[in-house]
Amino acid sequence: MPILVKKNASSFERSSGELLATLREKHPLVHHITNYVTVNDCANITLCIGASPVMAEAKEEVEEMVSMAGALVLNIGTLRKEQVEAMLIAGRRANEHSIPVILDPVGAGATSMRTNAARRLLEELDVAVIKGNAGEIGVLAGSGGVVRGVDSGGISGDPMIAASRLANATGSVVVMSGATDIITDGTDAILVDSGHPLMGAVSGTGCMASSLVGSFAAVADDLMISSAAALVAFGIAGERAARNAIGPASFKIALLDAVAALKPEDMKEAKVREVSV
Numbered sequence: 713m714p715i716l717v718k719k720n721a722s723s724f725e726r727s728s729g730e731l732l733a734t735l736r737e738k739h740p741l742v743h744h745i746t747n748y749v750t751v752n753d754c755a756n757i758t759l760c761i762g763a764s765p766v767m768a769e770a771k772e773e774v775e776e777m778v779s780m781a782g783a784l785v786l787n788i789g790t791l792r793k794e795q796v797e798a799m800l801i802a803g804r805r806a807n808e809h810s811i812p813v814i815l816d817p818v819g820a821g822a823t824s825m826r827t828n829a830a831r832r833l834l835e836e837l838d839v840a841v842i843k844g845n846a847g848e849i850g851v852l853a854g855s856g857g858v859v860r861g862v863d864s865g866g867i868s869g870d871p872m873i874a875a876s877r878l879a880n881a882t883g884s885v886v887v888m889s890g891a892t893d894i895i896t897d898g899t900d901a902i903l904v905d906s907g908h909p910l911m912g913a914v915s916g917t918g919c920m921a922s923s924l925v926g927s928f929a930a931v932a933d934d935l936m937i938s939s940a941a942a943l944v945a946f947g948i949a950g951e952r953a954a955r956n957a958i959g960p961a962s963f964k965i966a967l968l969d970a971v972a973a974l975k976p977e978d979m980k981e982a983k984v985r986e987v988s989v
Contacts, residue, residue, distance in 0.1 A: 724902065724937065724940065724941075724982070724984055724986060725979055725980050725982055725984075727934075727937050727941070728937070728940070728941035728944055728945075728979040728982060729976035729977060729978075729979040729980070730976065731928055731931060731932055731937070731938055731941045732761075732762075732928075732941065732945060732974065732975075732976045732979060733976040734931045735761065735762045735763060735927060735928060735930070735931050736762035738782075738930075738931055739762060739763060739764050740763050740764065740781070740782030740783065740927065740930035740931055741763070741764045741765075741766060741780055741781045741782055741930075742758050742763045742764065742765055742766070742781060742782060742783050742784075742785060742923065742926045742927050742930055743766050743768065743774075743777055743778045743780075743781035743783070743784045743785070743802065743806075744758075744765060744766065744767045744768075744784075744785045744787070744923065744926075745767075745768070745769045745774070745784075745785070745786050745787070745795065745798055745799050745802060746767065746785065746786075746787035746789065746816075746919065747787050747788070747789030747790035747791075747818065747919065748790050749789060749790060749915065749916065749919075750787075750789065750915065750916035750919040750920070751767055753916040753919065753920050754767075754785075754787075754916075754919050754920055754922075754923040755767060755923075756968055757920040757923050757924060757968065757971060758923045758924075758926075758927055759972075760968050760969075760971040760972040761924055761927050761928075761945065761971055761972075761974075762927070763782075763926075763927035763930065765923070766781070769795055769798045769799075770798065771794070771797060771798045771801055774798050774801050774802035774805070775801060775802065775805040777802070778802045778805050778806050778809075778811060779805060779809060779811075781806075781811060781930070782811065782812075782929075782930025782931065783811060783812050783813075783814060783926040783927070783929045783930040784802055784803065784806045784811055784812070784813045784814065784926070785814045785816070785922055785923055785925075785926040786799045786802075786803065786813065786814065786815050786816065786833065787816040787818055787919055787922060788816070788817060788818050788819070788820070788826060788829055788830060788833075789816070789818035789819065789919060791819075791825060791826055791829055796829050796832070796833070799833060800832075800833070800836055800837065803833065803836075803837035803839075804836075804837065806837075807837060807838045812840035812841065812926075812929040812930070812935060813837055813838065813839050813840050813841075814839075814840065814841045814842075814843060814922055814925050814926045814929060815830070815833055815834065815837075815839045815841070815842050815843070815884075816843050816844060816918070816919065816922040817830035817833075817842065817844050817848050817852060818844075818848070818918070818919070819848070820844065820848045820851050820852055821847055821848060821850075821851030821852075827851060827852075830848075830852060831852070834852070834882055834884075838883075839882065839884045840884060840885065840929065840935050841884060841885045841886075841887060841925055841929060841935055841939055842878065842882065842884045842885070842886050842887065843886075843887040843889065843921065843922045843925050843939070844887070844888065844889070845888070845889050845890065845918065846871055846874075846888055846889075846890055849871075849874055849875055849878055849886060849888045850871075850874045852878055853874040853875070853877045853878035853881070854877070871888055871890070871894060872894060872896070872901065872989060874888070875888045875894045875896050875901075876896050876898045876899075876901070876989045877898075879896050879897050879898035880898035885897050885935045885936045885939055886898075887925060887939050887943070889918060889921060889943070891905075891907070892904065892905050893905075893907075893940075893943045893947075895936055895939045895940045895943070896936070896989060897936050898989070899988070899989060900936070900986070900987070900988050900989065901986075901987050901988070901989050902936065902937075902940040902984055902985070902986050902987075903984065903985040903986075903987060904940055904943045904944055904947060904982070904983065904984050905947075905983035905984070905985075906943070906944050906946075906947025906948050906950075906951065906981070906982060906983045906984075907943075907946070907947035907950050907951065908947075908950040908951050908953070908954040910950065910953075910954050910957060910960065910963045911946075911947075911950045911967075913960045913963070914960050914963060914964045914967070917946075917967075920946070921942065921943060921946050924942040924943070924945060924946050924971075925938075925939050925942045925943070927942065928941050928942040928945075929942075940984065941979070944979060944982040944983075944984060945971065945974055945979065946971070947982075947983070948970075948974065948978055948979070948981050948982070949967055949970035949971040949973075949974060950967060950970070951981075952966075952970040952973075953966035953967040953969070953970040954966075
């Protein structure tokens with residue numbers, strides 16, 4: 713079992729607010745190679761947080777496009793062989809330019825194709841942040857996870873141990889989404905409790921969260937802090953959006969509005985616990 717020791721969260725609140733302010737000032741380009749189910753949602757959430765999205769996956773242009781970006785988000789939600797090749801081409805160029813690569817291994821563990829693709833990307837690229845649900849992270853960590861389609865069916869054992877194991881094995885920051893989000897570098901962790909159950913009732917919120925992680929990473933040095941800040945921002949927006957929503961459809965529109973309306977000082981509403989593993 714991990715040993716959890718509470719730390720002072722006030723420094724995180726200050727840092728996260730400063731990151732949001734910097735993001736809004738710099739408007740970084742975030743290059744996505746993502747899935748066609750949620751591509752528009754990802755573009756819109758990126759715009760709402762203050763970054764600039766581009767969705768480009770043709771092998772003929774990804775190297776040129778990613779060279780202009782502040783971050784690269786790879787999402788295997790609607791996987792094709794050609795798409796994996798484009799991800800590898802873009803990822804290698806991003807690595808050459810020290811551009812952070814965020815991997816969302818959607819559905820890893822559901823089929824061998826998805827699992828193998830995620831593992832190949834992790835083996836051949838320097839992935840800065842791996843963001844997935846408990847099942848996906850558990851599968852990639854070798855801790856046992858259940859994935860049904862693209863949804864998490866849970867994880868065997870302690871989620872913190874699985875997340876820290878994957879972080880230590882890959883050198884990546886690992887973001888495990890859930891009722892409590894876990895963000896860890898394998899040594900320290902930030903637990904984020906911000907959010908609302910309606911976020912799980914709308915298709916695409918996981919992919920949107922990855923876009924926010926990429927947006928914050930584009931202006932950050934500490935990717936564990938920036939990843940946690942992204943999920944805090946999303947969680948606070950989710951809580952606000954739920955106040956007047958009457959169902960999933962109205963909630964989704966309100967969520968976009970709430971993200972766009974966020975101010976740096978709003979990050980003080982963060983429900984976080986900084987711990988050592």
